[in-house]
Amino acid sequence: MDAKHTHSEEWAEVTPDAARRLVTAAVAAFAERGYHATTTRDIAGRAGMSPAALYIHYRTKEELLYRISSVGHRLALDILRRERDRDGTPAERLARAVRAFVRWHAEHHTTARVVQYELGALGEEHYTEIVELRRDTDAAVRAIVEDGVATGDFDVPDVRGTTLAVLSLCIDVARWFNAEGKRTPDEVGELYADLVLRMVGHTG
Amino acid sequence: MDAKHTHSEEWAEVTPDAARRLVTAAVAAFAERGYHATTTRDIAGRAGMSPAALYIHYRTKEELLYRISSVGHRLALDILRRERDRDGTPAERLARAVRAFVRWHAEHHTTARVVQYELGALGEEHYTEIVELRRDTDAAVRAIVEDGVATGDFDVPDVRGTTLAVLSLCIDVARWFNAEGKRTPDEVGELYADLVLRMVGHTG
DNA sequence: CCACAGCCTAAGCGCTTGCTCAGCCCCAAG
DNA sequence: CTTGGGGCTGAGCAAGCGCTTAGGCTGTGG
Numbered sequence A, B: 001m002d003a004k005h006t007h008s009e010e011w012a013e014v015t016p017d018a019a020r021r022l023v024t025a026a027v028a029a030f031a032e033r034g035y036h037a038t039t040t041r042d043i044a045g046r047a048g049m050s051p052a053a054l055y056i057h058y059r060t061k062e063e064l065l066y067r068i069s070s071v072g073h074r075l076a077l078d079i080l081r082r083e084r085d086r087d088g089t090p091a092e093r094l095a096r097a098v099r100a101f102v103r104w105h106a107e108h109h110t111t112a113r114v115v116q117y118e119l120g121a122l123g124e125e126h127y128t129e130i131v132e133l134r135r136d137t138d139a140a141v142r143a144i145v146e147d148g149v150a151t152g153d154f155d156v157p158d159v160r161g162t163t164l165a166v167l168s169l170c171i172d173v174a175r176w177f178n179a180e181g182k183r184t185p186d187e188v189g190e191l192y193a194d195l196v197l198r199m200v201g202h203t204g
Numbered sequence C: 001c002c003a004c005a006g007c008c009t010a011a012g013c014g015c016t017t018g019c020t021c022a023g024c025c026c027c028a029a030g
Numbered sequence D: 001c002t003t004g005g006g007g008c009t010g011a012g013c014a015a016g017c018g019c020t021t022a023g024g025c026t027g028t029g030g
Helices: A015-035 A038-045 A051-057 A062-085 A089-109 A110-118 A123-151 A157-172 A185-199 B017-032 B039-047 B051-058 B061-085 B090-107 B109-116 B122-151 B159-172 B186-200
Strands: none
Touching: A015 A038, A015 A051, A015 A062, A015 A110, A038 A051, A038 A062, A038 B186, A051 B061, A062 A110, A062 A123, A089 A110, A089 A123, A089 A157, A089 A185, A123 A157, A123 B051, A157 A185, A157 B186, A185 B061, A185 B090, A185 B159, A185 B186, B017 B039, B017 B051, B017 B109, B039 B051, B039 B061, B061 B090, B061 B109, B061 B122, B090 B109, B090 B122, B090 B159, B159 B186
8 A cells, every 4th residue: 555645646556457448337327326326337338448348457346346445455554554643642643534434434434335335245254354444544543533532632431432423423524525516625624623622522 | 394204215206106116116217227327128127117117107218217306305314304303412413413313324225325416417407406404404403513613522623624525525435335244234334323423523 | 579468448238226007906985 | 715905026118327438539749
C-alpha cells in the first residue's frame, strides 16, 4: 500500500491499464445502480470494450467487486491507522482520524458506497476476508477512544457502543453525500470531528 | 395510521391476507439479498404461492417495494412527529424521539433495511414521492433541535448539518443491527439518545 | 521474414428473469 | 341447480443475464 492516495491515483495499484479502466467503470456503475442491477455489458461498455474483454482481466463479475472492496477497505483502514499512530492528545488524534476518514468517504463517495454497501454481494470466502478488515477498522478507532478514556480526556460509559456509533456515523457519509450539494468534503470532515468529540465527552 | 405498531401488526393495513403475506415475504427476501437479487419466484415461494399469484395483488415487483417503502416511511415519520409534538423540554423530546426511532429501526431492522437502503430501486415517480416523506422526517427532527437552540438548552453551531448527522446515525442502525447480537433494541435506543444529547451540546 | 504471446471482438450458449394467460376451484347469490 | 367472479395454478414467452469460445489483430524477439 503506497503513500499517496490522491483522487486520480486511487487505483494506481491496479494494472494493466485495461484492468484499471474496468475497475473505475465498475465503481461508477455499482455506485449508481448497485451490484446486482449492473450488467457486465454495462461495465465493459463504460470501459470502452466488448463484454468478453472483462473476462481476460477478471474471472467473474464478483471478482471485480472483490478487488474494489479489498482496495477500498485497505485505503480506509490505512487512513485510520496512520492517525491512530501519530503523536498528540487522544482528542487531537480522534479528531484528525475522523476528519480524514470522513473526507475520504465524501471525496470518494462512489467508491465508498460500493465498499460499504455492497458487501453482501461478495462470495462467502471473499466476504469473510473483508469482514476481517472491518474488524481491524473498528479496533483502530476503539484504540484511540480507549486512550482518551485512560488519560481521562474522554467520558465514555460504553466504549464498544460508542466506537460502533462513531464508525457508523462516518461510514454513512458515503450514502448521503452528494458532490453537487453545498457541503465540501472538508466541511463535512470538520463538522463530524466536532460532533465525535462531543460524543466521547471531550470537554474543550 | 393506527396507534399500535407492534411487531405482529406492522402490516395490518395491508389487505387481503394474501397481499400481506406477500409483503412480509418480500421484506424478508429484500432485506436478506437486496431488491435486485430477489426473484418474484422467491417471494411467492416464501408466501406459499405460485409465482403467478403475486401479480393478482401487485402489478409489478417494484410496486411491492413501493408499498413496503411507503408504509415503512410513514411508520417511522409518525414516530418522530408524535415525540416532536409531546410536552417536555427539548432535551426530553429529542431523547424520546431518538429512543423510539432507533428502537423501531432495531426491532424492525429487516423492514428498515429495505425502507432505508433500497430506495434506489424505486421507479421515478414513486421515488420522488418517498423523497418527500424523507424531507418531512428531516424537518421533524430539525424542529426539535431548533426548539432546543431557541431555549438555550442546546449548543448547535450548524443545525442542518447536525440534524443530518443525527438522522444518519439513527438510520444506519438498520444496517448493522443484528437480532442475535448482544444489544437489545432498548439498549441501543438508550445509548443513542445519550449520544445525540451530547451531539447537540446539551449540558446535563 | 516468421513465431508467438497478449489483448481484444463477434457470436452465441444455456439459463434465469419478470411477467402473462388460459383455465380450474370454490363459494355466495339468484 | 346454475351462474359468476375472486383467488389461484401450470405452463411458458420474450428478453436479458453471466460467461465461453473461436479466431483476428498487433507488436516484439529471433
